[in-house]
Amino acid sequence: MKKCLLASACGAVIAGLVATGPATAQDSILACLITKTDTNPFFVKMKEGAERTAIELGVELRSYAGRIDGDHESQVQAIESCIADNADGILITASDTSSIVSSVRQAREAGILVIALDTPLDPLDAADATFATDNFLAGELIGRWAAATLGAEAENARIAFLNLTPAQPTVDVLRNQGFMSGFGIDIGDPNVIGDEDDPRIVGHDVTNGNEEGGRTAMENLLQRDPMINVVHTINEPAAAGAYEALRAVGRENDVLIVSVDGGCPGVQNVIDGAIGATSQQYPLQMAALGIEAIAAFANDGTLPEPTEGKDFFDTGVQLVTDAPVDGVPSIDTAEGMDLCWG
Amino acid sequence: MSSTDNPTGNFESAAANGSAEVAQFDEPSRSFVKSVQYALHVHPALIPLIILVLSVAGFGLVLGQRFFSPFALTLILQQVAIVGIVAAAQTLVILTKGIDLSVGAIMVLSSVIMGQFTFRYGFPPEIAILCGFAVGGLCGLISGVLVAVVKLPPFIVTLGMWQIVLASNFLYSRNETIRAQDIEANAPILQFFGESIRFGGAVLTYGVIAMVLLVAVLSYLLNNTAWGRHVYAVGDDAEAAELAGVRVKRTLISVYVVGGLICALAGWVLIGRIGSVSPTAGQFTNIESITAVVIGGISLFGGRGSVMGALFGALIVGVFGLGLRLMGTDPQWTYLLIGVLIIGAVALDQWIRRVSA
Amino acid sequence: MSEKFVLQAKGLVKRFGRVVALDHADFELRAGEILAVIGDNGAGKSTLIKSLSGAMAPDEGEILLEGEKVHFSSPMAARNAGIETVYQNLALSPALSIADNMFMGREIRRPGLLGKAFRMLDKKAMDGVARRKLSELGLMTIQNIRQPVETLSGGQRQGVAVARAAAFGSRVVILDEPTAALGVKESRKVLDLILGLRAKGLPVVLISHNMPHVFEIADRIHIHRLGRRIALINPKDHSMSDAVAIMTGAMAPPQSQAA
Numbered sequence: 001m002k003k004c005l006l007a008s009a010c011g012a013v014i015a016g017l018v019a020t021g022p023a024t025a026q027d028s029i030l031a032c033l034i035t036k037t038d039t040n041p042f043f044v045k046m047k048e049g050a051e052r053t054a055i056e057l058g059v060e061l062r063s064y065a066g067r068i069d070g071d072h073e074s075q076v077q078a079i080e081s082c083i084a085d086n087a088d089g090i091l092i093t094a095s096d097t098s099s100i101v102s103s104v105r106q107a108r109e110a111g112i113l114v115i116a117l118d119t120p121l122d123p124l125d126a127a128d129a130t131f132a133t134d135n136f137l138a139g140e141l142i143g144r145w146a147a148a149t150l151g152a153e154a155e156n157a158r159i160a161f162l163n164l165t166p167a168q169p170t171v172d173v174l175r176n177q178g179f180m181s182g183f184g185i186d187i188g189d190p191n192v193i194g195d196e197d198d199p200r201i202v203g204h205d206v207t208n209g210n211e212e213g214g215r216t217a218m219e220n221l222l223q224r225d226p227m228i229n230v231v232h233t234i235n236e237p238a239a240a241g242a243y244e245a246l247r248a249v250g251r252e253n254d255v256l257i258v259s260v261d262g263g264c265p266g267v268q269n270v271i272d273g274a275i276g277a278t279s280q281q282y283p284l285q286m287a288a289l290g291i292e293a294i295a296a297f298a299n300d301g302t303l304p305e306p307t308e309g310k311d312f313f314d315t316g317v318q319l320v321t322d323a324p325v326d327g328v329p330s331i332d333t334a335e336g337m338d339l340c341w342g
Numbered sequence: 343m344s345s346t347d348n349p350t351g352n353f354e355s356a357a358a359n360g361s362a363e364v365a366q367f368d369e370p371s372r373s374f375v376k377s378v379q380y381a382l383h384v385h386p387a388l389i390p391l392i393i394l395v396l397s398v399a400g401f402g403l404v405l406g407q408r409f410f411s412p413f414a415l416t417l418i419l420q421q422v423a424i425v426g427i428v429a430a431a432q433t434l435v436i437l438t439k440g441i442d443l444s445v446g447a448i449m450v451l452s453s454v455i456m457g458q459f460t461f462r463y464g465f466p467p468e469i470a471i472l473c474g475f476a477v478g479g480l481c482g483l484i485s486g487v488l489v490a491v492v493k494l495p496p497f498i499v500t501l502g503m504w505q506i507v508l509a510s511n512f513l514y515s516r517n518e519t520i521r522a523q524d525i526e527a528n529a530p531i532l533q534f535f536g537e538s539i540r541f542g543g544a545v546l547t548y549g550v551i552a553m554v555l556l557v558a559v560l561s562y563l564l565n566n567t568a569w570g571r572h573v574y575a576v577g578d579d580a581e582a583a584e585l586a587g588v589r590v591k592r593t594l595i596s597v598y599v600v601g602g603l604i605c606a607l608a609g610w611v612l613i614g615r616i617g618s619v620s621p622t623a624g625q626f627t628n629i630e631s632i633t634a635v636v637i638g639g640i641s642l643f644g645g646r647g648s649v650m651g652a653l654f655g656a657l658i659v660g661v662f663g664l665g666l667r668l669m670g671t672d673p674q675w676t677y678l679l680i681g682v683l684i685i686g687a688v689a690l691d692q693w694i695r696r697v698s699a
Numbered sequence: 700m701s702e703k704f705v706l707q708a709k710g711l712v713k714r715f716g717r718v719v720a721l722d723h724a725d726f727e728l729r730a731g732e733i734l735a736v737i738g739d740n741g742a743g744k745s746t747l748i749k750s751l752s753g754a755m756a757p758d759e760g761e762i763l764l765e766g767e768k769v770h771f772s773s774p775m776a777a778r779n780a781g782i783e784t785v786y787q788n789l790a791l792s793p794a795l796s797i798a799d800n801m802f803m804g805r806e807i808r809r810p811g812l813l814g815k816a817f818r819m820l821d822k823k824a825m826d827g828v829a830r831r832k833l834s835e836l837g838l839m840t841i842q843n844i845r846q847p848v849e850t851l852s853g854g855q856r857q858g859v860a861v862a863r864a865a866a867f868g869s870r871v872v873i874l875d876e877p878t879a880a881l882g883v884k885e886s887r888k889v890l891d892l893i894l895g896l897r898a899k900g901l902p903v904v905l906i907s908h909n910m911p912h913v914f915e916i917a918d919r920i921h922i923h924r925l926g927r928r929i930a931l932i933n934p935k936d937h938s939m940s941d942a943v944a945i946m947t948g949a950m951a952p953p954q955s956q957a958a
Contacts, residue, residue: 038512039512039517039621039622040517040622041517041518041519044517068625166672166673166674166677203667203670205667205673206673208625208626210620210622210623210625211616211617211618211620211623212424212612212615212616212623212624214616215615215616216421216663219417219420219421219664220663220664220667220668221667223408223409223413223414223417223664223667223668224408224667224668224670237519237620237622240519240521240522240616240617240618241616241617243522243617244522244536244615244616244617247617248536248538248545265519265521265618268521268523269521269523272521272523274522274523380850383847383850384847562817563818566817566819566820566822567817567818567819567820568806568808568818568820569818571795571799571803571806571820572803572804574792574794574795574799575792575795575799575803578792578793578794578795579790579791579792579793581788581790582786582788582789582790582791582792583790583792583803583804584774584790585754585774585784585786585788585790586790586791586792586800586803586804586863587774587775587778587803587804587805588803588804589775589804645792645793645794645795646794
């Protein structure tokens with residue numbers, strides 16, 4: 001049954017049914033996609049993946065999004081709409097991973113399959129399943145790459161961390177701590193940014209994940225220590241901003257910037273040398289797998305299984321760089337461009 | 343001590359002396375407070391200027407060279423250039439007892455127009471920049487007409503325009519970022535305001551210079567031309583201004599149009615600052631500009647304040663931002679302190695206004 | 700009948716929906732006189748004044764300024780024709796200075812390039828004129844011409860508004876309730892100001908509820924009732940209680956004076 005469902009022929013049959021008759025709630029599968037925003041290319045790509053798969057599988061898709069990153073209210077409303085709609089499943093990238101839990105519980109009590117996309121809920125098992133990038137691994141890959149690239153000099157590195165927001169959201173903590181762990185820094189409490197005492201850390205600042213924030217944060221940290229030579233950035237727009245700040249003081253060529261995302265402009269920046277390496281994630285994949293899981297659940301109640309050895313379904317992450325180092329698996333920018341989003 | 347020394351001493355004369363002293367102290371102090379109130383009334387930018395100087399001195403003492411260097415101080419200027427320019431536009435609108443929530447959105451849309459017209463349609467970048475200005479001015483014109491002619495509340499009009507402009511921005515730009523490298527290679531004039539003049543450690547970007555010039559020009563216009571006086575009069579009491587012979591509608595519309603054009607300028611400066619054209623930039627610019635204006639001593643009730651104050655307000659936020667970060671505090675402290683400054687500034691405004699009562 | 704009036708209105712009609720605020724109202728102002736306009740609340744006084752000062756366009760009827768038909772599309776148009784109005788709310792901007800207020804809407808620019816290209820105001824000239832006008836009206840207790848209006852007392856503000864009207868009103872000055880918000884002493888000062896205007900030869904229209912003030916300074920009294928002028932009396936021939944009685948409809952208007 002499950003195999004049949006995934007086959008396009010079967011999907012076409014369902015699509016036909018949906019198209020021909022006034023479908024009742026029972027015969028059409030309804031999925032909701034709730035993203036943080038509908039302006040960030042990452043979520044745009046995610047929506048694209050969900051839409052494509054939904055059409056293939058004959059699933060009806062409703063998309064919702066917050067106005068800005070952190071807009072919790074809209075997401076709660078979206079879940080309520082989905083419950084009212086009798087949806088079969090909800091895919092959500094939560095803005096507030098713990099506050100959303102009560103709404104998610106209501107949805108699950110109403111018999112809806114809730115899958116957290118990209119960002120795990122807090123606690124993680126509040127959702128039926130989590131399809132996400134292993135953000136700790138994403139951070140770890142660029143951390144290892146940076147350490148290996150510096151070689152012996154890693155001992156004397158001066159590292160700046162350009163994080164997301166002051167609230168230290170999970171994704172921020174995971175990437176930050178992952179980088180440290182990969183670079184060989186004792187991370188102390190893995191749930192907290194800033195409790196490390198490694199002298200190589202110059203400091204942390206927040207960027208709101210955009211260019212302007214990246215530039216200002218980089219300027220601030222350079223002011224604390226002009227000799228910074230490694231910069232960890234939460235995402236590629238922040239990295240682009242940091243690069244501008246470094247360029248303004250003529251240091252763009254002797255500082256190593258690493259980032260996470262794998263968006264097309266980001267990969268292009270790796271090609272151009274603005275970013276040394278970036279960990280690429282796959283939002284399209286997340287959403288596609290999510291829709292498939294909802295379809296399977298609606299048809300025979302199958303619950304998605306987490307990746308072996310992890311408590312969530314890992315949708316994969318790969319290091320993109322044109323300067324590969326031994327011991328850190330990576331793909332080159334040509335392949336990265338093929339797989340990039342946004 | 344002296345009273346115990348001569349127990350027989352004349353308490354009376356001591357008391358008399360004392361009371362005379364108190365009285366003498368009392369009266370000048372009262373008139374001192376009054377004259378401070380009056381001075382602030384005439385020069386509303388005085389308090390933000392004092393806070394700015396004190397905070398620079400304070401952080402300079404605590405942080406030393408890291409903060410109190412030409413480079414760091416000019417860095418603050420660079421960091422506030424965009425907010426400073428937008429705050430100048432916001433000042434104009436707030437002086438007319440309005441508020442413009444759409445400034446950030448207009449800025450970003452203008453920058454996107456400048457970028458996309460160049461890269462999507464192949465316009466010469468100079469023309470694309472003019473188009474960006476035209477769009478900024480047009481957004482202002484729409485708000486201005488709705489406020490002045492249709493007589494809708496500015497808060498509502500610009501709340502609507504904020505959404506409309508931002509949505510247009512995302513729809514039109516398709517969320518595409520134009521990368522710094524591409525701009526540098528094909529249309530460097532878009533990054534014009536990112537260029538800089540250096541002397542010693544100081545770095546003045548053209549964006550900073552643009553901000554300072556803009557504030558100087560607006561200061562002149564507001565204080566030394568009929569238009570400027572009319573802007574104040576309209577904000578002070580629109581009905582009175584109309585009866586006194588001010589063309590209120592024209593003045594209001596002109597303020598919103600000029601505001602839109604200034605936002606477009608901010609959009610151009612933004613490209614210089616972040617290198618790229620990013621439709622997701624400037625999400626908080628409207629709030630930041632209102633913050634700068636309020637801290638700068640410009641009354642939200644219209645008719646009072648100076649554009650210099652807005653510049654000082656923006657700089658205060660910048661000084662606290664950099665200073666606190668250099669001290670290694672949690673960024674939340676910056677927001678907390680700015681919140682305190684905002685409430686303090688508005689309370690002070692209320693006190694100053696009482697000079698008339 | 701063929702007497703030439705400075706300002707005259709014939710058969711003004713103004714309707715607001717079904718309410719008739721002006722019902723074929725007439726109005727005549729002679730040269731050099733103080734004409735008081737009195738009437739109960741809602742009698743249509745303010746509508747009449749707004750029509751004369753350009754703040755409102757009447758639906759019917761005509762307005763003649765020195766015998767010529769005029770149409771005022773705005774207060775500015777009336778003002779340009781030499782009719783200055785001091786509104787009850789004074790139309791001053793409290794936060795701006797005395798000089799700024801006096802020249803609001805008709806600022807003087809610097810001569811030459813500064814004025815033409817840079818639109819620079821001639822603050823010196825404006826301050827000078829403002830100071831001169833205020834001293835002409837005996838208002839130089841105000842020391843600082845750049846002082847914000849809101850730091851002035853009620854009477855002083857009224858004085859500034861009257862001074863502004865006197866400075867620019869070449870033909871008619873209209874004053875709407877100039878003493879309503881003032882104390883005895885300040886009222887006295889304003890009444891003196893009005894007499895001063897007449898002494899300069901300017902005709903004044905005074906709208907007021909204050910009968911003692913009206914009877915003290917008016918040459919003639921225009922009584923407005925139910926949207927029209929029902930009487931035009933000489934204060935020397937009638938008592939205050941007569942005027943009030945006519946105004947409220949308790950007494951028939953004297954026929955002989957009406958025209």
